[in-house]
Amino acid sequence: xxxxxxxxxxxxxxxxxxxxxxxxxxxxxxxxxxxxxxxxxxxxxxxxxxxxxxxxxxxxxxxxxxxxxxxxxxxxxxxxxxxxxxxxxxxxxxxxxxxxxxxxxxxxxxxxxxxxxxxxxxxxxxxxxxxxxxxxxxxxxxxxxxxxxxxxxxxxxxxxxxxxxxxxxxxxxxxxxxxxxxxxxxxxxxxxxxxxxxxxxxxxxxxxxxxxxxxxxxxxxxxxxxxxxxxxxxxxxxxxxxxxxxxxxxxxxxxxxxxxxxxxxxxxxxxxxxxxxxxxxxxxxxxxxxxxxxxxxxxxxxxxxxxxxxxxxxxxxxxxxxxxxxxxxxxxxxxxxxxxxxxxxxxxxxxxxxxxxxxxxxxxxxxxxxxxxxxxxxxxxxxxxxxxxxxxxxxxxxxxxxxxxxxxxxxxxxxxxxxxxxxxxxxxxxxxxxxxxxxxxxxxxxxx
Numbered sequence: 001x002x003x004x005x006x007x008x009x010x011x012x013x014x015x016x017x018x019x020x021x022x023x024x025x026x027x028x029x030x031x032x033x034x035x036x037x038x039x040x041x042x043x044x045x046x047x048x049x050x051x052x053x054x055x056x057x058x059x060x061x062x063x064x065x066x067x068x069x070x071x072x073x074x075x076x077x078x079x080x081x082x083x084x085x086x087x088x089x090x091x092x093x094x095x096x097x098x099x100x101x102x103x104x105x106x107x108x109x110x111x112x113x114x115x116x117x118x119x120x121x122x123x124x125x126x127x128x129x130x131x132x133x134x135x136x137x138x139x140x141x142x143x144x145x146x147x148x149x150x151x152x153x154x155x156x157x158x159x160x161x162x163x164x165x166x167x168x169x170x171x172x173x174x175x176x177x178x179x180x181x182x183x184x185x186x187x188x189x190x191x192x193x194x195x196x197x198x199x200x201x202x203x204x205x206x207x208x209x210x211x212x213x214x215x216x217x218x219x220x221x222x223x224x225x226x227x228x229x230x231x232x233x234x235x236x237x238x239x240x241x242x243x244x245x246x247x248x249x250x251x252x253x254x255x256x257x258x259x260x261x262x263x264x265x266x267x268x269x270x271x272x273x274x275x276x277x278x279x280x281x282x283x284x285x286x287x288x289x290x291x292x293x294x295x296x297x298x299x300x301x302x303x304x305x306x307x308x309x310x311x312x313x314x315x316x317x318x319x320x321x322x323x324x325x326x327x328x329x330x331x332x333x334x335x336x337x338x339x340x341x342x343x344x345x346x347x348x349x350x351x352x353x354x355x356x357x358x359x360x361x362x363x364x365x366x367x368x369x370x371x372x373x374x375x376x377x378x379x380x381x382x383x384x385x386x387x388x389x390x391x392x393x394x395x396x397x398x399x400x401x402x403x404x405x406x407x408x409x410x411x412x413x414x415x416x417x418x419x420x421x422x423x424x425x426x427x428x429x430x431x432x433x434x435x436x437x438x439x440x441x442x443x444x445x446x447x448x
Contacts, residue, residue: 009247010130010191011141011142013185015142015145018123018143018145019145019152020149020153020177025290030170032282034048042398047391052269053384063121065077065121071122072186075122075186078182079181079183081114081118083175083178083179086112086171086175087172087175092105094168119178127142140360143297144211144294144296144357147298151287151291153173154290159235206249208302210245214239222287222288263326263425267330274341274414288345289345289349292350296357297354298357299354300354316437316440318358323426326348328423329348390422398418
């Protein structure tokens with residue numbers, strides 16, 4: 001196969017890895033069942049959500065490994081960590097292991113969360129090396145597929161199991177699916193040498209068309225009036241077909257040569273309990289946030305591609321424009337209607353996804369690409385810290401309003417104060433982002 005086609009094939013492999021690497025995003029879908037099976041409090045459950053994010057505190061290990069080890073080995077290490085972290089929890093829930101303490105489950109969750117960093121690091125490094133002149137486009141486009149992870153896992157679970165064993169099925173999939181994907185992707189997710197890195201426009205346009213089509217399908221199949229008419233298996237088959245469609249690009253490239261992306265994340269981590277407290281369907285909200293997160297991650301690369309070379313807002317400026325709507329979404333959540341819940345979830349999903357994507361390219365722009373794998377994992381260490389602080393406070397407020405016998409809280413009062421606090425913090429984050437924008441204006445200003 002021509003080198004240019006291999007270049008595009010590496011991006012397809014990265015897309016597949018990203019699509020199954022968001023194992024932490026489906027935590028809300030089974031968190032309530034896990035809480036019941038482990039007989040833990042809301043505070044302890046929140047700590048488990050934090051534990052998954054806390055794995056990013058050790059993400060710099062993967063950055064160092066990517067500098068000294070073959071990338072295929074980094075992939076295997078990452079997927080093996082996930083196999084152990086989620087797999088042992090699965091064996092515990094299926095009574096294959098007699099007992100695990102809460103803190104053992106906590107550490108296993110940290111290990112599983114850290115596995116995501118290893119796979120992400122390989123995806124980022126290969127994208128940047130294989131598409132140096134279009135790295136933001138390649139990274140943003142591939143990262144957008146991680147927003148589909150929760151939907152993909154939910155579709156598989158709904159198509160293959162009954163509702164009783166959902167928590168066990170999620171953990172089983174979390175443990176084996178990334179490993180299987182890594183084994184499949186190892187031959188193609190690698191640096192391609194001796195290829196022309198310019199004139200990639202046609203391929204990216206086709207990729208954008210496929211990716212946007214995938215996002216539209218994800219959103220449409222998440223809506224009740226559509227999903228009720230289709231079986232779970234039909235929806236799953238559709239999403240698998242969408243994931244295979246990017247293969248068209250390396251195929252077309254071959255024929256052409258032959259013939260001539262923290263508060264939003266905390267909200268999403270708590271989505272299961274928020275939906276339960278308001279009497280809404282958890283799975284539909286998780287899928288909705290996943291689908292909109294997909295478009296959010298894709299949006300920066302779309303903007304970068306179509307407005308390249310033109311005078312547009314810098315990436316720190318984009319952060320200001322994305323964090324501000326998040327604050328509005330939290331205020332909107334004070335409205336008790338289900339419509340407000342769905343709209344707010346969509347806004348938070350889009351903005352959180354876009355910020356995640358923008359941060360990757362901003363890190364490489366401000367600090368260079370030489371030590372990108374280390375710098376990026378140092379930067380994302382703020383995620384588990386924020387996840388713990390904001391999640392801990394929300395769990396305390398939830399516990400205060402909960403029924404002392406059941407440990408559950410039902411009604412708007414469960415998260416009302418939390419939403420106000422998160423909205424205020426988002427406004428403060430908007431101010432901080434504006435300061436970053438002001439301090440980096442000279443860096444992003446075009447030369448005169």
